[in-house]
Amino acid sequence: AQKVTQAQTEISVVEKEDVTLDCVYETRDTTYYLFWYKQPPSGELVFLIRRNSFDEQNEISGRYSWNFQKSTSSFNFTITASQVVDSAVYFCALSEAKSGYSTLTFGKGTMLLVSP
Amino acid sequence: DAEITQSPRHKITETGRQVTLACHQTWNHNNMFWYRQDLGHGLRLIHYSYGVHDTNKGEVSDGYSVSRSNTEDLPLTLESAASSQTSVYFCASSNTGYEQYFGPGTRLTVT
Numbered sequence: 001a002q003k004v005t006q007a008q009t010e011i012s013v014v015e016k017e018d019v020t021l022d023c024v025y026e027t028r029d030t031t032y033y034l035f036w037y038k039q040p041p042s043g044e045l046v047f048l049i050r051r052n053s054f055d056e057q058n059e060i061s062g063r064y065s066w067n068f069q070k071s072t073s074s075f076n077f078t079i080t081a082s083q084v085v086d087s088a089v090y091f092c093a094l095s096e097a098k099s100g101y102s103t104l105t106f107g108k109g110t111m112l113l114v115s116p
Numbered sequence: 117d118a119e120i121t122q123s124p125r126h127k128i129t130e131t132g133r134q135v136t137l138a139c140h141q142t143w144n145h146n147n148m149f150w151y152r153q154d155l156g157h158g159l160r161l162i163h164y165s166y167g168v169h170d171t172n173k174g175e176v177s178d179g180y181s182v183s184r185s186n187t188e189d190l191p192l193t194l195e196s197a198a199s200s201q202t203s204v205y206f207c208a209s210s211n212t213g214y215e216q217y218f219g220p221g222t223r224l225t226v227t
Contacts, residue, residue: 035215045206045218091158095213102147102166102212103174108158 003027004094006107013082013114021077021110023092029053033095034068034075035104040088051075082114118143122207122219129226135194137222139207145217147210148190150174150182152203153221159206165190166212197226 005024013019025034036048049059051068059066063080079086089111093104120141129135141148150162161174163182171182179201181193194201204223208216 033213037218043204044220045208047215047217050215100166100212102210103149103161103164104159104216106159108156 003105004092004107006090006092006110008110009108010111010113013112015083015114015116016081017114018078018080019082019112019114021079021090021092021112023075023077023107025073025075025092025094027073027094027096029097031097035093035095036066036075036077037091037093037106038088039091039109040085045091048077079112082112084114084116087112087114120207120209120217120219122205122222124222125220126223127225129197129224131197131199131226133197135197135224137192137194137205137207137224139190139192139219140188141207141209141217141219142188143209143217144187145209145211146187147212147216148184149208149210149216150180150190150192151206151208152176152201153206154203162192162205163190194224197224199226202226 003026032053034051038046056068065078067076089109091109092107095104123138146167149164151159153159160176162180165171165184202225204221206221207219210216
């Protein structure tokens, strides 16, 4: 079974629409970290957020928000009022105790296409 | 500013040749990682290091090796390049428990 599942392979929206990218993870640890990364068409990987398992508060950063729910093992990412510059592949990742919280297990990514 | 660099950015090589990809970070991070990215597979961990003289195998380590002689560098060597190793390679670094910072990537083509 995948440790990090991003079931949405590709999402297409029109500019100004809100969009939610899903991430479901699997771990037996009580302490772990979750991450989101963005990979724009230029190819670099950009860190967006880190969340530890004890902090279930939602986070908002501008148009970006994250909803962490331990009960459903989900860490979903919402972009409000999407823009063309949001077009990218987005990766969710998990870091667990067995790796000393160092290595990351990535989901396969969700490609978001925002058209004007 | 601290950064992580990779060289070369693009490389074309022939099957059977030895190839080394360089990774250099100035974050002073203990941990360094090599990933490969392929369509349909996302990012897969090849090798990683927790510090000088420490190396560990990742999910897809066959045909690759690394060595860590200092904090800043973790070169990735393909012993005998194969067409299946055509990919985009990313290096990353981090402190334990924190986010990884990625280099710009190296696109390797094995013909």
